[in-house]
Amino acid sequence: MRAFAAVARRRSFTQAAQELLITQPALSRTVGQLEAALGVRLLDRSSRGAALTDTGAEFLVHAERTLAAFDAALAAARHESALRLGFSWLLPDPWAQQSIARFERDTGARLELVRCDDPLVALDRQGVDVALVRGGKPVGGAVRTVHLYDERRVAVHAREEPAGGGREGSRGTPPQAVPDVVRWQDAPEWTLVVNTASGTTGPWCWPDGDGPHRYVETANFDEWLESVAAGRGLGVVPDVAERRIHHPALRFRPLTGAPPSPVRLVYRTETGTGSPLLRRFLDAALEAAVTCTHAGEA
Structure with missing residues (x-):
């Protein structure tokens, strides 16, 4: 098996x-x-x-x-004695380091880091005990969530502007260059690259249907990253990516007017009621979220 x-x-x-x-x-x-x-x-x-x-x-x-x-x-x-934390990409810093250190110091247990394309699927299949989830996408059924803090969104696009870049003009005209400062209100003009498994920005951000006119779907973070670098469209991502991703084909831009992107921990309801280790990790995670310099950023 x-x-x-x-x-x-x-x-x-x-x-x-x-x-x-x-x-x-x-x-x-x-x-x-x-x-x-x-x-x-x-x-x-x-x-x-x-x-x-x-x-x-x-x-x-x-x-x-x-x-x-x-x-x-x-x-x-x-x-x-171990607890498995599922995540898809770039654990928040310094939150992750502080949370892990506090948890392991206080319990003597080990926190195992499990990278997976979709932490919620891994949680449902019991491959992890708790999942770190970014963005406001609904998480579904028999789970509980703990809000840690919010991250600021930034825009990212390919350094070289190919045909059909992040913003398109009317039919028959060349695409417009991505501006130095991208505005959330201009979303209907975007071709937006979406990480459908673990992304923070997608159709769910515009429930009234007034978002980007076209989406390019990818299945995980790496596909999303390389699709943006290949000029398939504009990407929107928490600013942790700007600090920690150094891709020669990408350029990050400020994004104004965007709602904050929540960072949450998600766990199965039945696990939370019977796991002392999980409760201790949640305590450490919330304590670290309060003391992190970027905790609560919009």
């Missing part, structure tokens, strides 16, 4: 074998044995890699939950 999950995550037998430190033929045999035992095909194999079948995608959800529960049982049996 773990072998199948690795191939499903990597979409490649070669990369999954490297991750698991086994040979590719051995990995292929292991996955084949699982498929034979189940009597179904979980993966479509081709020269380009491996893709989940519909049955495989459904099985993966249950497999990841089972593996997470098994790992948790092992940790309990070994008396390991």
Whole structure:
């Protein structure tokens, strides 16, 4: 099951074998044995890699939950004390460092950092115990949220203005250059690149439909970053990216009139009521949020 999950995550037998430190033929045999035992095909194999079948995608959800529960049982049996924090990109600083230090000092436990494209999916599948979520996108069902503070948004675009850049003129005219200061009220003129999994700015920011006229969707932060760098459109991101991303093809601009972007911790309702470690981490996180220099920024 773990072998199948690795191939499903990597979409490649070669990369999954490297991750698991086994040979590719051995990995292929292991996955084949699982498929034979189940009597179904979980993966479509081709020269380009491996893709989940519909049955495989459904099985993966249950497999990841089972593996997470098994790992948790092992940790309990070994008396390991750890809490898993899921995040998608660029943990806020200095909040993260202060929160981790306080939590580990006060509890003697370890905070494990788990990078995932969509922390909420990882939380639902019990791959993490608590998720750091940016932006105001609805988080759904049986979860609770803790608001930490707000981040300021900035705009970002490609340094070289390709055809069809961040702002487009009327049909038949060349695109307008991105101004030195971008205005939120000009959103209808944008082609906005959106990270649908973990982005902070997307169609949900304009529930009345008065936002950008065109969206370019990407599946994770890295795709979003490189799509903006390739000139697919304008990006909007918390200002932590401006401080910590040094991409030669990107230029950041001030963004006026934009609402703040909230930073939240999200956890499963049933976990919060029975986990002393989670409660201690929430306390450390809130304390760090108050003392961070950028806490509460709009």
